[in-house]
Amino acid sequence: MTNLLILPILIPLFTAIILMFISKYVKVQRGISAVSTLITVAASLVLINTVHQDGIQTVNLGSWVAPFGITLVSDMLSALLVMTTSIITFIVLLYSFKSIGVDRERFYYYPVVQFLLVGVNGAFTTGDIFNLFVFFEVMLMSSYVLLVLGGTKAQLREGIKYILVNVISSALFVITVAYLYSVVGTLNMADISRKIAVVNQPGILTAIAILFLLVFGLKGAIFPLYFWLPGSYYAPPTPVLAMFGALLTKVGVYSIIRTYTLFFYHDTGFTHEILGILAILTMVLGCIGAIAYWDVKKIIIYNIVIAVGVILFGVSTMNPEALEGSIYYLVHDMIIKAALFLLVGVMIAITGTANLRKMGGLIKHYPWLGWTFLVAAFSLAGIPPLSGFIGKFLIVRGSFAGEDYVGAGIVLASSLLVLYSVIKIFLNGIWGTPKEYNGVSKGDARYLWMTSAVLVVLAVGYGLGAEALRPLFSQATEVLVNPDLYIDAVLKE
């Protein structure tokens, strides 16, 4: 079936359109959105299988041959990310049923979530640089709505800041695409890569590479450009926060990976060194934030910044092993960040506060929650059998092979501080003396915990099954290391 790779974009799109007509029937909306997201997950699994069997899948929309029309491309990296996105959205939807509240559900919460899924899946699948911009806007527009939906004071205030930053970065994206078009005269990503190879990356293209780093760094929160993230991500309710933390910054990271391995791989001395330095600073600043706060949401939010730094550091080395580690860590981080946000969401729902000094002793009445959180925390830090380990291991080994000892050392040191920051949540919030809480009922807490535990189970399985999944990741790395595979698949010569 040639149109298989459009399905993860089309199914949520049609679902969103249908859901808009039945906004007052909350139960019907829940049913339809859960079923259709499950179908999206199934479609993305079939897609992974197809890409694994037959190599990179491409579709020329409207049957216009490659550089002239819009091409959708699904290599293993994007197929893996589409699958992870769909699974996370499905779990977050289940979590929302008891958490988001009927008021928001009646005002188009579920359609907007589906539109967010359209934007993210589209951004991962597209093979056209301007189409990437459009999918970014689809994703961002839904995220604006999700951020302010409900209209509390904090949401409105932080919504303004978030929109302003993203309007600026979108304008920068348009400007960068314009510059690139004036140099190479094409918008198809494979064709751009071929044309850049022909002119052998003169100075102007290095400038464009840095502009792309600026644009995607604003979306993906790298070092000097992450200032908007802690405030904006603090405002929305838990399920929305989980989707933002797991998906939005990762689209920026994916775009950096794509442009830096497909376009700008000829003169890596300058661009990739800058990327490496910024990634290291991102890790350092993220660690400082993660250990500074006594607020559970803030701690996990700063952990997003650290993970972005780790992934991009692996990319900056351009070493096959470290690249494989980065991809592995990217998928791990999407799953575990969603799981952690949902779990601290359960803690906040029970205790009614996000301040660690005001909670304590949750293990007495909610032992299942406490132990799940501990597993998730160990997994985040990268304790060996769990999922965070292999990715960091490969990144560190790859950067040792490239004799980048400083960066590798900081990756290792950052794991220690990550572990400290999440164990701080465990020791103060879950251990300690029990207190009186008047949050949600125990039954509701159990439901919320069960949905988030599914993600923790996935993360554990992902760590234990690393060897079985290895062929998929090798296949994804192969395309990044050797961009000709991508170009030949799209341009078919």
Next chain:
Amino acid sequence: MEIVMAVVVGILFTSAVYLMLSKSLLRIIIGTALLSHGAHLLILSVSGLKGGAAPLLGEHAESYVDPLPQALILTAIVISFGVTAFFLVLAYRAYQELGTDNMDQMRGNEGND
């Protein structure tokens, strides 16, 4: 001609940056509008402002102007239009709820302990 456009776009970007760094929310939104104008004019000028007929095959001209940037601009215009409309309504709602349009007074300190 491209030089003139480059200067004009530069002036638009300068004004946009100046306005976006001010305190009043409305001035910031006007700044974003100028920024998108600059970006759109930039797309138009990067493909070259050489003479040629409008991209309509009915013109039967020898050469046409590049149609691709025009399509890109059209797309970017409607997107920035949608975002600006949303931003304006959000600013209105924020003014109603928070009672200020001064960005200095929109500081939040949730979770900062």
